[in-house]
Amino acid sequence: MKKINLIIGCGYLGRSLLKILHDESNYVVNRSEQHNAINSVEDNHQIILNINDKQTWRNLDVLSKKTSIRIYFMVPPSQIDRTAFPGFIERLNKLDVQKAVLVSSTVVYGNKDRVVDADSDVHIDSERAERQSFIEQDWLAAVKKGSIIRFAGIYGPERVIGKNGILKGDTINGDPNGWLNLIHVDDGAELLKRIGAMDDSEPIELACDGHPIKRGEYYSFLAKQLNQLEPIFSHHSNDRGMGRRCDNSVTISRSGWQPKHVDFRKAVSNLIKQNEN
Numbered sequence: 001m002k003k004i005n006l007i008i009g010c011g012y013l014g015r016s017l018l019k020i021l022h023d024e025s026n027y028v029v030n031r032s033e034q035h036n037a038i039n040s041v042e043d044n045h046q047i048i049l050n051i052n053d054k055q056t057w058r059n060l061d062v063l064s065k066k067t068s069i070r071i072y073f074m075v076p077p078s079q080i081d082r083t084a085f086p087g088f089i090e091r092l093n094k095l096d097v098q099k100a101v102l103v104s105s106t107v108v109y110g111n112k113d114r115v116v117d118a119d120s121d122v123h124i125d126s127e128r129a130e131r132q133s134f135i136e137q138d139w140l141a142a143v144k145k146g147s148i149i150r151f152a153g154i155y156g157p158e159r160v161i162g163k164n165g166i167l168k169g170d171t172i173n174g175d176p177n178g179w180l181n182l183i184h185v186d187d188g189a190e191l192l193k194r195i196g197a198m199d200d201s202e203p204i205e206l207a208c209d210g211h212p213i214k215r216g217e218y219y220s221f222l223a224k225q226l227n228q229l230e231p232i233f234s235h236h237s238n239d240r241g242m243g244r245r246c247d248n249s250v251t252i253s254r255s256g257w258q259p260k261h262v263d264f265r266k267a268v269s270n271l272i273k274q275n276e277n
């Protein structure tokens with residue numbers, strides 16, 4: 001019998017996940033039929049639903065008789081109405097949930113220069129971090145068999161972080177000595193699938209390549225790959241802080257997951273070459 005997956009918020013990361021779940025039965029939630037069309041031939045099914053509109057939740061009834069459903073929730077916090085969210089979680093709990101994984105962000109660790117892993121305390125120092133943390137709390141407090149994966153900056157095919165800005169000659173916002181943390185979209189999707197399949201995973205895991213890099217080093221390398229001038233960085237009082245350094249060793253040891261793209265230079269160079277061909 002095919003495994004049943006419910007993917008809510010099938011954006012860039014969700015589409016990568018969908019590819020590696022191709023031999024399973026997938027139900028993808030979209031707000032309209034025009035958004036992210038899927039291939040039903042591969043046993044992918046579209047559910048038209050708005051998580052903030054209770055009237056549309058009835059469309060989940062198509063899953064009412066399905067068993068052992070894995071839920072992958074990837075809706076950005078800015079698109080979530082927190083007054084409606086608890087009710088939506090309650091509706092999800094009426095399904096036969098085997099695992100419910102929320103995609104979150106490392107923003108909750110704050111911009112203080114420190115090493116963080118999946119077990120590190122949060123450090124809320126921005127409105128975005130506070131909003132993300134509230135969503136995490138709502139999820140773990142209410143959803144059945146819930147877990148969270150906090151993602152570093154996601155890159156991959158057709159998404160090289162900072163590429164457009166470098167090509168336009170934009171000034172980079174932030175201290176060049178501050179830290180960046182990255183995760184290739186395919187590695188992130190593999191971790192999502194692995195955690196979704198685990199019955200005994202920890203509540204929180206961390207998706208990153210485990211190799212933090214200085215902002216200046218990253219953008220300088222990117223500019224050279226794109227044959228552009230050396231980037232210029234801003235130095236204003238509202239610049240981003242030094243940033244955390246994300247360590248994935250705890251997540252690796254607990255899940256058995258191993259990212260394949262750990263050298264950002266090689267990965268970004270290959271992505272730029274692929275785009276040129």
